[in-house]
Amino acid sequence: MDFDAIVVGSGISGGWVAKELCERGLRTLMIERGRHVNHRKDYLDFSPPWELPNRGLVPEDEVKEHYAIQGTSYAFNAGTKQFWVKDSEHPYSTPDDRSFLWYRGYHLGGRSLTWARQTYRFSDIDFSANKKDGHGVDWPIRYADISPWYDRVERFAGISGASEGLEQLPDGQFLQPMDLNCAEHAFKERLEKQHPTRRVTIGRCANLSEPTEEHIKLGRGPCQLRSVCDRGCGYGAYFSTLSSTLPAAQRTGNLTVITDTIVESLDYDHAKRRVSGVRVMDTNTKQRRSYQARVVFVCASTIPTAQILLASRSEYFPDGLANRSGAVGRYLMDHVQGVGAIGTMPGFLDRYYYGRRPTGIYIPRYANVTEDNSAQFVRGYGFQGKGERPSWDRGIDQVGIGAGLKQGLRDPGPWQMVLFGFTEMLPRADNRVTLHATRKDQWGIPLVHIDCTHGENDLKLAAQAKQDAQDMLNVAGCENVRSLFPQVSPPGSSVHEMGTARMGRDPATSVLNAHNQAHDVPNLFVTDGSCMTSSGCANPSLTYMALSARAANHAADRLASGEL
Numbered sequence: 001m002d003f004d005a006i007v008v009g010s011g012i013s014g015g016w017v018a019k020e021l022c023e024r025g026l027r028t029l030m031i032e033r034g035r036h037v038n039h040r041k042d043y044l045d046f047s048p049p050w051e052l053p054n055r056g057l058v059p060e061d062e063v064k065e066h067y068a069i070q071g072t073s074y075a076f077n078a079g080t081k082q083f084w085v086k087d088s089e090h091p092y093s094t095p096d097d098r099s100f101l102w103y104r105g106y107h108l109g110g111r112s113l114t115w116a117r118q119t120y121r122f123s124d125i126d127f128s129a130n131k132k133d134g135h136g137v138d139w140p141i142r143y144a145d146i147s148p149w150y151d152r153v154e155r156f157a158g159i160s161g162a163s164e165g166l167e168q169l170p171d172g173q174f175l176q177p178m179d180l181n182c183a184e185h186a187f188k189e190r191l192e193k194q195h196p197t198r199r200v201t202i203g204r205c206a207n208l209s210e211p212t213e214e215h216i217k218l219g220r221g222p223c224q225l226r227s228v229c230d231r232g233c234g235y236g237a238y239f240s241t242l243s244s245t246l247p248a249a250q251r252t253g254n255l256t257v258i259t260d261t262i263v264e265s266l267d268y269d270h271a272k273r274r275v276s277g278v279r280v281m282d283t284n285t286k287q288r289r290s291y292q293a294r295v296v297f298v299c300a301s302t303i304p305t306a307q308i309l310l311a312s313r314s315e316y317f318p319d320g321l322a323n324r325s326g327a328v329g330r331y332l333m334d335h336v337q338g339v340g341a342i343g344t345m346p347g348f349l350d351r352y353y354y355g356r357r358p359t360g361i362y363i364p365r366y367a368n369v370t371e372d373n374s375a376q377f378v379r380g381y382g383f384q385g386k387g388e389r390p391s392w393d394r395g396i397d398q399v400g401i402g403a404g405l406k407q408g409l410r411d412p413g414p415w416q417m418v419l420f421g422f423t424e425m426l427p428r429a430d431n432r433v434t435l436h437a438t439r440k441d442q443w444g445i446p447l448v449h450i451d452c453t454h455g456e457n458d459l460k461l462a463a464q465a466k467q468d469a470q471d472m473l474n475v476a477g478c479e480n481v482r483s484l485f486p487q488v489s490p491p492g493s494s495v496h497e498m499g500t501a502r503m504g505r506d507p508a509t510s511v512l513n514a515h516n517q518a519h520d521v522p523n524l525f526v527t528d529g530s531c532m533t534s535s536g537c538a539n540p541s542l543t544y545m546a547l548s549a550r551a552a553n554h555a556a557d558r559l560a561s562g563e564l
Ligand SMILES: Cc1cc2nc3c(=O)[nH]c(=O)nc-3n(C[C@H](O)[C@H](O)[C@H](O)COP(=O)(O)OP(=O)(O)OC[C@H]3O[C@@H](n4cnc5c(N)ncnc54)[C@H](O)[C@@H]3O)c2cc1C
Pocket: 008, 009, 010, 011, 012, 013, 014, 015, 031, 032, 033, 034, 073, 075, 103, 105, 106, 107, 108, 109, 110, 111, 112, 114, 115, 116, 117, 118, 119, 261, 262, 263, 264, 299, 300, 301, 302, 304, 305, 308, 495, 496, 528, 529, 539, 540, 541, 542, 544
């Protein structure tokens, strides 16, 4: 055997698996399709706006030619461009009338470099939702199974947040929370008075408000509140593969990393019921080869993981590896976005804030938890948001001219409150990823075809969330309250794609068991978002981390006991 374990992908989930396996003494190979990125050296977080081309904007022509999808992300700019794929080089297909926005970064660290670091636990309300209302299959785990792993990943990643004692948003191992500003305090007080069933808290985020000894040992420092995190952070103050899990794995001496190497498919040995090889292609030379290991973890993220499994056809798995259930590629989910509101909060004009806090406020789910909406829809939604005073650049769309305009822009604008909804999407078999029958990419690999729409319940939730956002700003005394978006955004917009190799109790209807292990292939594990059985409404990456750490330790135990 070349290695004890192979991990496909170096993003949030692959990083966690590699760290845990290496710490358990397993010789681990991490295979990443994108280029190598050097922590610190390759980031542009110390470049002031005047040193970035076009003051940080990417020319429209370039966006149109190369970044038609990626360029629509709020986080895409000249400082982060290197962490987004060129759509022109990495095409995928959708039906003509149904778009799916697929945001990606192919490089060491994956989207752990660009993520917004919002980190919320799922609760038993989420883990039992499918069973309760019959949409999707039952999760094979409950909160008690994952809770110690949330503890473990939170301690290591460093999550700043406040405990709230809520059933729907379990508390965790938090570092000191960041502060609400005066407008947010007022919003909280007024909203909670009018709606005692709702709660406003500071956003829980993977930024080190106070590093522990373990963080410092890894070379991580305290957050400086610069809020340029999506360029990479030279202080290592937010959790990413490069700041955290990769150095932890590397210090064991058990990790080998190869970049610029695409995993095309997995070989299957029917006699042994095992994955027997990982087939790869060098992205530059197009040379092919294969690696062997005792266990294989696929953590390429939800859509590429489905692509790899579907491409791994054999006599015994004609529809793709571990796909006896037919569930691989199906039940694709995201959170519905394009729901939100903005309003002006009168007063507090003598108050400001210091720094650029890298998180906002959070309103945990209340629909069908502390309030009964069951006559309208199942599940619920949460809100992220913030209060801030706009700077001089608000003048861009302000009517005016000359000295009067300039003088007026010297002072910050009035306080504004914004809320963005994240609403749960139900798992539906028709929302799926398949391999394109004829089109291939530059490496000769079939393109993925993504067919995904919002269902009736998803849209009902979004409509109510849109109304609630405006109502909440109104009851908090905001003025000129208006909706932020004319309609919901296409699926994919939340960058929370999930579900294409779901966990479940029954091998006939699911791909993975309670330990993220393929029902059909014991040495195959999948721990990225594809394993998710339902989407909840909270940002999911913390759950991928906990499931990854849990599955890696399960595999290490089984290897040690000789069962694998
Ligand atoms: C702007 C932005 C904001 C976000 N904010 C949040 C947030 O606040 N909270 C939250 O929970 N989530 C957030 N997310 C989502 C979060 O980034 C993802 O959920 C998370 O990164 C998924 O982890 P992953 O390991 O599955 O995939 P990724 O991090 O995408 O990593 C997958 C890796 O696999 C590699 N790969 C793919 N295919 C292959 C192949 N065939 N062979 C070899 N390697 C391959 C890729 O190059 C990549 O490096 C955000 C994402 C973006 C872009």
